[in-house]
Amino acid sequence: MTSLKIEEVKSTERLERIATHSHIRGLGLNDDGTAQDIGGGLVGQCNAREASGIIVDMIKSKKMAGKAVLFAGIPGTGKTALALAISQELGKNVPFCPMVGSEVYSTEIKKTEVLMENFRRAIGLRIREVKEVYEGEVFELKPIESAATSMASVAAGTANATSSISQIIIGLKTNKNKKSLKVEPSTWEQIQKQKIKKGDVVYIEANSGVLRRVGRCDAYSTEYDLESENYVPLPKGNVHKKKEVIQNVTLHDLDIANAKPQGGNELTNFLGNILKSKKTEITEKLRKEINKVVNRYIDQGIAELVPGVLFIDEVHMLDIECFSFLNRALESSLAPNVIFATNRGHCEIRGTHNIRSPHGVPRDLLDRLIIIRTIPYKINEIKSILEIRSKIEKINIDANALDKLAKHGDHTSLRHSVNLLTPSSILAKADYREEINCEDVQESIDLFLDAHESAIKLRQKGAKFLK
Numbered sequence: 339m340t341s342l343k344i345e346e347v348k349s350t351e352r353l354e355r356i357a358t359h360s361h362i363r364g365l366g367l368n369d370d371g372t373a374q375d376i377g378g379g380l381v382g383q384c385n386a387r388e389a390s391g392i393i394v395d396m397i398k399s400k401k402m403a404g405k406a407v408l409f410a411g412i413p414g415t416g417k418t419a420l421a422l423a424i425s426q427e428l429g430k431n432v433p434f435c436p437m438v439g440s441e442v443y444s445t446e447i448k449k450t451e452v453l454m455e456n457f458r459r460a461i462g463l464r465i466r467e468v469k470e471v472y473e474g475e476v477f478e479l480k481p482i483e484s485a486a487t488s489m490a491s492v493a494a495g496t497a498n499a500t501s502s503i504s505q506i507i508i509g510l511k512t513n514k515n516k517k518s519l520k521v522e523p524s525t526w527e528q529i530q531k532q533k534i535k536k537g538d539v540v541y542i543e544a545n546s547g548v549l550r551r552v553g554r555c556d557a558y559s560t561e562y563d564l565e566s567e568n569y570v571p572l573p574k575g576n577v578h579k580k581k582e583v584i585q586n587v588t589l590h591d592l593d594i595a596n597a598k599p600q601g602g603n604e605l606t607n608f609l610g611n612i613l614k615s616k617k618t619e620i621t622e623k624l625r626k627e628i629n630k631v632v633n634r635y636i637d638q639g640i641a642e643l644v645p646g647v648l649f650i651d652e653v654h655m656l657d658i659e660c661f662s663f664l665n666r667a668l669e670s671s672l673a674p675n676v677i678f679a680t681n682r683g684h685c686e687i688r689g690t691h692n693i694r695s696p697h698g699v700p701r702d703l704l705d706r707l708i709i710i711r712t713i714p715y716k717i718n719e720i721k722s723i724l725e726i727r728s729k730i731e732k733i734n735i736d737a738n739a740l741d742k743l744a745k746h747g748d749h750t751s752l753r754h755s756v757n758l759l760t761p762s763s764i765l766a767k768a769d770y771r772e773e774i775n776c777e778d779v780q781e782s783i784d785l786f787l788d789a790h791e792s793a794i795k796l797r798q799k800g801a802k803f804l805k
Contacts, residue, residue, distance in 0.1 A: 361730045365423045367391045378423060379726060382719040383416050389710045390420050394427045397675050400645065406668060406676040408653070408704075410697055411712030414752045417679040420712070421649045424677070433588050433646030433674070435460040439655030450663045455620075457667055458589040460674035462644035463632060465585045472519060473541035474577045475555045476534065478509025481526055510540070510577045517577040525549055539570050541581070586644070589672070592628050593620045629672060645674050653678040654698030657689030661700050668706060678707070717748040720755065727756055733763045735774040742779045750788040758782040 365387050366377020373384040373391075380387060386409070396402045409417040425434035437456050442449040484504035503523040510517055525547060532551045534540060539552040553570035597620055635641040650656070656664075667673060678699075685698045695701055715723070721744035728735050735743075739762070747755030762778040769778075787795070796803070 361726055362419055362422045362426060364426045365391050365394070365420075376722055376726075378426070380416065380419060380423060381722045381726070382715055383420070383712055386416075386420060386710050386712050387423075390424055391427075393708070393710075394424055397424075397428060397432075397645070397647070402645075402675045406678060406707050408697070408699070408707040408709045409677065409679040409712060410709055411681065412714060413681045415712035415714060417681070417712055418651055420710075421647075421651075421677050421679060425647060425649075428647065431462070431464070431586055432644060433460050433462040434649065435646065435674075436649045436651065439650060439652040442656065442660055449657070449660055451620075453660060453663055453667070454625075455590060455593075456648055456650075457674060458593060458625075460646040460648035461589045461672055462646050463587050463589065463592070464642045464644055465587065465635075466640060466642075467583050467585075468580055469583050470544040471541045471579060471581045472510055472517065472544065472577050473552075473573045473579060473581065474510030474512045474517070474539070475557075475572055476508060476536050476538050476540060477511050477516070478507060478518060479529070479534070479536055480507045481505075481523075482507065508540075508542070512573045512575060512577055514575055515577060521549075522547060539573060544578075588646075589628065589632070592632070593625060596624065596628065643672070647677060648674045649677045649679070651679045652681075654680045654682040654685065655688065658687055658693075658700065659689060661687070661703050665703055665706070715752055717744055720744045720747040720752050723752060724755060724759065728759060731759060731763075733759055733774065734772050735759070735762070736776075739774045739776050739779045742776050746779070746783055750790060754786075754788040758786065761786065 361379040364378035366374045366380050367387065368374060371388060371391050373387040375382070375384075393402070393407055396405075409420060411417055421436070425432075428434070435456050442452045444452060481503045482505050483502045503526055505523065506521050506525055506529070508519050508521060508525075510519065519542070521542070525542075528534075528549045532549070534549070534551050537555050537558050539555050540549060541552060542549045553568040556569040556571050559569045632641065632643075636643055664676075668676065680697045680699070682698045684694055684696055687693050687695050687698055687700055696704065699707075721740060724735075724740060724743055724747070727733075728740075743755050743758060743762075746758070758779065759774075761782045762774045765778045765781055766772070766774045
């Protein structure tokens with residue numbers, strides 16, 4: 339078997355800052371699987387959280403193949419929060435790909451292509467490779483200039499650092515021994531780019547010559563009182579050693595990196611050909627080639643498949659063609675764990691004429707789903723959620739104002755009461771107070787209408803609006 343060379347593949351994971359759910363840390367379950375009243379940033383919804391805990395166990399034991407989960411409930415009952423809590427429970431090494439049903443409607447690429455792209459974003463690949471490396475703390479770092487180049491530079495009155503260096507001496511030490519290495523001049527650029535200096539812990543790959551900074555040796559941890567340095571212990575064993583390197587990528591990362599493959603089917607090409615991400619369709623032929631290579635390396639034990647989670651919110655926005663595609667995709671051997679969420683009841687399936695179905699999802703797909711129901715929050719649960727949000731947003735609110743806001747949320751909606759926290763805080767600061775009182779809450783309620791009150795006013799004065 340040819341030797342593997344694992345290069346860094348640029349991740350195509352979409353980074354999202356979801357401020358509404360920034361307090362979610364997990365499902366908040368006890369060791370026996372029962373839900374705490376308040377835990378992991380979640381409040382109430384005990385049955386739904388316990389059911390989600392079972393789903394997490396099924397995903398971890400890889401027994402969710404061909405199945406999917408549907409969170410069904412009225413708006414503002416924590417469906418998206420539960421999906422994010424599941425991703426927190428699974429850990430950062432399990433891919434989690436959130437999307438909204440309306441994302442599939444693009445003028446650039448087909449609907450099914452958008453779904454396939456997100457399916458492959460949610461399937462991870464953990465690649466292991468044993469590399470020969472030199473690892474240790476830098477105790478010597480000395481570039482050596484060539485005599486001829488150095489004299490020419492002096493004569494010309496210039497000094498080009500990189501071109502005049504003939505070799506670099508790097509001294510590395512562990513708790514067992516020391517070793518001085520002579521490396522090629524091109525390494526100097528890596529040293530300057532990573533700002534490597536004496537006292538840093540680095541490792542150098544013997545085959546490729548790639549140099550990486552791990553961190554600062556913890557022997558220097560008392561150098562400064564305030565700093566953001568990452569300290570690591572002094573490496574153990576010999577300087578020259580064999581080290582297992584683990585890299586996590588997704589199938590979509592491999593698709594993007596090999597959109598224009600340059601010959602050969604080896605994993606080197608799949609991980610090495612990095613291209614700029616463009617919104618373009620990836621051919622089915624390329625995906626089949628990638629799947630073939632991935633399956634071969636899985637069989638050889640070099641790589642491990644990590645099925646992640648694809649979360650499709652507002653699933654009722656998909657049309658009948660997308661649902662047909664999902665039916666087939668869920669049966670694939672390379673399928674992630676899929677979670678749907680919807681707030682619709684009995685409604686028409688998009689893309690059809692007068693075909694109605696529960697939640698706007700065809701009945702044949704509903705048969706594949708494990709449905710978890712979310713229920714409306716009670717007033718004491720709304721109060722607890724408001725308390726958590728006020729702590730996250732660093733807003734001070736007195737007990738009476740919190741009760742008033744919770745009561746308003748019970749009459750209108752949880753989302754509207756949470757949205758009134760920040761305006762109430764601004765009104766309090768305008769009155770030179772750090773704490774929100776009942777008057778600030780009432781003023782916010784008077785200034786900002788909720789959906790129900792807005793609809794009433796529209797019925798009363800609807801004739802004056804344009805149609």
